[in-house]
Amino acid sequence: MVLETVLSLSATSWLLVIVGVVTLIYFLTSERDNRKLPPSPGLALPIVGHLYMMKKNPIELLQKWREELGDIFMLRMGSTNMVFLNGHEVLKEALVKKADVFSDRPLAPLRHVLTDVHSGILSASGPNWKEQRTTSLAILREFGMGKNILAVKIAEEVDVYVNELRKHKGQPTELRSITTMSVSNVICAIIFGRRYELDDKRFAKMVYIFKELLRRGKSTALFQFFPFMVYLPFDVFGEKDIIALFKETREFTESVVKERLEGFDPEVMDSFVAAYRRDMEKKQDSGVHTYLDERNLNCVITHLFFAGTETIASTTLWCYLFILHHPEVQETIYQEICEHVGTNRAPTVQDKPKLKYLQAVIYETLRRANIVPLSLTHMVTEDTELRGYAIPKGATVVPNLYSALMDEKVWGDPQNFRPERFLDSQGNIVKKEQLIPFSLGRRVCLGEALAQMELFLYLSTMFQRFEFLPADPSNLPPIKGVFGITMPPEPYQIRCVERK
Numbered sequence: 112m113v114l115e116t117v118l119s120l121s122a123t124s125w126l127l128v129i130v131g132v133v134t135l136i137y138f139l140t141s142e143r144d145n146r147k148l149p150p151s152p153g154l155a156l157p158i159v160g161h162l163y164m165m166k167k168n169p170i171e172l173l174q175k176w177r178e179e180l181g182d183i184f185m186l187r188m189g190s191t192n193m194v195f196l197n198g199h200e201v202l203k204e205a206l207v208k209k210a211d212v213f214s215d216r217p218l219a220p221l222r223h224v225l226t227d228v229h230s231g232i233l234s235a236s237g238p239n240w241k242e243q244r245t246t247s248l249a250i251l252r253e254f255g256m257g258k259n260i261l262a263v264k265i266a267e268e269v270d271v272y273v274n275e276l277r278k279h280k281g282q283p284t285e286l287r288s289i290t291t292m293s294v295s296n297v298i299c300a301i302i303f304g305r306r307y308e309l310d311d312k313r314f315a316k317m318v319y320i321f322k323e324l325l326r327r328g329k330s331t332a333l334f335q336f337f338p339f340m341v342y343l344p345f346d347v348f349g350e351k352d353i354i355a356l357f358k359e360t361r362e363f364t365e366s367v368v369k370e371r372l373e374g375f376d377p378e379v380m381d382s383f384v385a386a387y388r389r390d391m392e393k394k395q396d397s398g399v400h401t402y403l404d405e406r407n408l409n410c411v412i413t414h415l416f417f418a419g420t421e422t423i424a425s426t427t428l429w430c431y432l433f434i435l436h437h438p439e440v441q442e443t444i445y446q447e448i449c450e451h452v453g454t455n456r457a458p459t460v461q462d463k464p465k466l467k468y469l470q471a472v473i474y475e476t477l478r479r480a481n482i483v484p485l486s487l488t489h490m491v492t493e494d495t496e497l498r499g500y501a502i503p504k505g506a507t508v509v510p511n512l513y514s515a516l517m518d519e520k521v522w523g524d525p526q527n528f529r530p531e532r533f534l535d536s537q538g539n540i541v542k543k544e545q546l547i548p549f550s551l552g553r554r555v556c557l558g559e560a561l562a563q564m565e566l567f568l569y570l571s572t573m574f575q576r577f578e579f580l581p582a583d584p585s586n587l588p589p590i591k592g593v594f595g596i597t598m599p600p601e602p603y604q605i606r607c608v609e610r611k
């Protein structure tokens with residue numbers, strides 16, 4: 112009788128029985144952790160943990176969990192503990208006050224198949240990261256990050272961009288690819304000492320690859336939780352594609368770095384590559400221990416190229432989108448430019464202190480758009496404690512920047528695009544501590560000064576030269592982002608009408 116019943120079970124019933132038995136064994140045998148760990152939103156299943164609860168765009172879900180569980184909660188993803196930190200105060204407590212334990216990066220998802228994934232800046236940790244970061248920052252400053260020399264280079268690129276936009280003669284167009292290539296040329300001018308024509312096929316391909324890699328960030332994260340997936344025979348999660356894209360980026364940067372190194376002249380410091388080689392040789396010749404080498408140089412260059420491209424392009428596109436919804440903001444910016452700069456010359460960095468309303472618009476764009484909503488993940492290097500919760504060594508930390516930039520308690524009406532929140536009654540800028548689109552602590556964005564400069568020069572010139580209008584005034588594009596490592600707006604069409 113029992114045997115008959117067993118034999119008559121369908122495949123689905125068998126699967127359910129097996130999952131049930133595995134779950135039971137898991138709960139009966141798994142060790143109990145008696146420390147006061149951060150709360151979790153529900154049952155962590157064997158193998159997958161809380162992954163089954165996640166959504167394609169988890170932002171609202173994370174918001175709901177914050178309301179239910181508080182500013183710190185933990186999810187189990189595969190064998191990884193992921194601690195989510197919410198709100199400016201908690202982020203500051205962890206990333207600034209406890210920077211010693213909260214500043215490393217977790218192991219990279221594709222470490223089993225890609226070499227060098229822990230070199231460079233973005234994904235490196237420890238003393239190697241420190242030396243790459245310090246050296247890179249010093250070189251970027253030498254090349255004028257935040258100074259006038261670089262402003263001139265940016266202005267040249269803005270000119271090319273203006274001419275491209277004019278070609279559309281006010282017809283509806285999508286600006287994503289042209290904007291991305293234009294801002295990418297700014298970082299190329301610094302790192303490679305050269306720019307690319309906007310119809311250069313290899314360059315266009317690189318820009319496309321960056322977009323793809325960021326879009327596929329969610330799938331890439333899966334390999335971090337389940338590293339064995341990389342070896343699965345079928346390309347179920349598109350891992351083979353992702354690996355190929357990474358390799359192609361690497362090949363591109365390596366070939367340009369090689370070109371620059373071959374033509375190296377210690378008397379001519381015309382690129383980041385040249386300056387890095389100079390610093391590397393100086394240290395190597397003097398016999399001090401150094402992590403500066405060609406392997407790291409290639410990775411640093413890839414990271415700067417990658418990080419300096421999509422972020423600025425997305426912020427610019429968000430700004431245009433907000434303006435379509437708020438024509439009165441565009442008018443105020445234009446009046447301010449007419450009053451302080453006029454229309455006969457392009458705005459320069461010297462005009463920045465006078466264009467306060469525009470500065471407030473840039474801050475509000477950075478806040479409302481949430482370009483990097485969950486920042487980049489950090490890792491806890493030793494058992495620690497945060498607000499009474501035990502945070503286990505090795506836990507992956509997700510700094511939820513969105514939770515701080517959209518915090519109702521701080522901003523009152525976070526959903527609204529309202530640049531005035533950054534101005535006082537005299538029209539002076541009020542910079543709020545809670546405005547943290549670049550994150551905070553030791554890992555704070557390395558390119559913040561460059562980003563601020565680029566955004567100012569691009570946007571001031573654009574609003575001086577064009578009026579941005581919707582393609583269809585009765586049907587404005589929605590204020591909606593595409594969730595990934597970065598969050599660009601959904602593609603939309605816009606009309607750029609040249610001002611007379």
Ligand code: HEM
Pocket residue numbers: 232233234244298414415418419420422423426482483486487488510548549550551553554555556557558559561562
């Ligand atoms: C609006 C523009 C930008 C935004 C919103 C932004 C935001 C961020 C964020 C949130 C992080 C992660 C910080 C953390 O781990 O806690 C980061 C890291 C980084 N950013 Fe940016 N970024 C922008 C532009 C740039 C530019 C133009 C560059 C190029 C120079 C750049 C280079 C980097 C690098 C190298 C890191 C890694 C820092 C490290 O790991 O030490 N970023 N950025």
